[in-house]
Amino acid sequence: MLSFTFGGKDSFQDFGIFVASRPHLPSPERRVTYIDVPGMDSWLRRDEGTYGDITLSVECSFLGDPVPKISAVKGWLLGAGEADLTFSHIPGRKYLAQVVNSIDFEIVLKITSHFVILFNCQPFQYATENTPIVVTDSSGYVLSNPGTVKALPVIKAIGSGSGALTVNGSTVSFSDIDGTVTLDSMVQETYQDTGTSLISKSSTKTGDYPMLFPDDNVISFSGGITSLEITPNWRWL
Structure with a gap:
């Protein structure tokens, strides 16, 4: 069963939330400005050598009755700010991420136990072990x-x-x-x-x-x- 940790808490062990399917891991977009110069073939490219943020869409589901956990889950996801995000199927790597979508659990859970969390992440994966x-x-x-x-x-x-x-x-x-x-x-x-x-x-x-x-x-x-x-x-x- 797939899970994730965010802000020091484990989605499954602490809240009974598991990852329903492995999230797509997009590559960041390199910041390159293209300038059209009259009389010049193609474009003039200015490569900044930097990358934009990425968004991870994580489809999740509750195990057991989710209603008593709703307030705690909201506080966890929205209160952590930017924090370390790791997935159980990607050992040794982490993202620096923040939740950017507002999840109305009361409405979602009347229909299904599934919901999506959107994490805005810095462009890179980092090593979880960073010993000096x-x-x-x-x-x-x-x-x-x-x-x-x-x-x-x-x-x-x-x-x-x-x-x-x-x-x-x-x-x-x-x-x-x-x-x-x-x-x-x-x-x-x-x-x-x-x-x-x-x-x-x-x-x-x-x-x-x-x-x-x-x-x-x-x-x-x-x-x-x-x-x-x-x-x-x-x-x-």
Whole structure:
């Protein structure tokens, strides 16, 4: 029996909801602008290198009497906001998703026990296991990306003073490391995590945020940096 987890809860174990049929998993649309230039054959293409969101339509059904569960299910689906979405038949992968349709269970359940949930998802599948990788080899550590698109990692540099981090030949420099400094490529922010607050360190950093491309990536560091913790955020189309 197929099920899904969303916002930390299992559809079947917590609510008696199972997936009636495997959902279609569409590919995201690449953002490309086509410009018609007079006197030029074909189109001028401007490829942004990014992708639009996808929508997953999940047909579900209740096992047993659904009426006592309606309020709890509404609170779960609509109250979770954007959260991790996993399916029992797709091990090791997750979506970042949010429910976007309003389901009137009272009306639906008078007719059938089946209903459809629409999830708006970020374009990619992500790895469910995203354990930080500790790097102590400063001279040229090789990290292989198993995904199909570039990953936007979170890299924590540990050390003091000034230092430099190089990923695939692109260098990021820091002028004031005080224990740790974190580069978050997903949100394009540089900060120090004190455990109770995040302190912006953008003014102490120069260089572009790192990306990890499919296949091998060479990582090195120097200066006051003694080690790295890399949360890779692997992803697939």
